[in-house]
Amino acid sequence: MRAAWVGLLLPLAPGRSGVYQSPAQGVLTGSPSPEPAIGYFVESREAIDVLRQKSSGAADWWVKNTPHLLEPGWCLIFHEYVCERVEIEDE
DSSP: OGGGGTTOOOOOOTTOOSOEEEOOBOTTTOOBOSSOEEEEEEEHHHHHHHHHHHOHHHHHHHHHHOGGGGSTTOEEEEEGGGOOOOOOOOO
């Protein structure tokens, strides 16, 4: 399922302009991660909507297994080392 994220263009969460460090937790367990996450914050619902355009099956997995992430205010953190920042000019 991770492969479905490859190549997607995801918008940063409002107020997030770059890489941030944050405590992290497992998306399924909610258990705190021993290491902080260093990466880009993307609103969960928006990320899953973009994912759906490429793989409805992968998006359905997130909806089924992590419905809490569809609530307002939740973000996914995409690790800096697996991302490439792309600047898009306003049209």
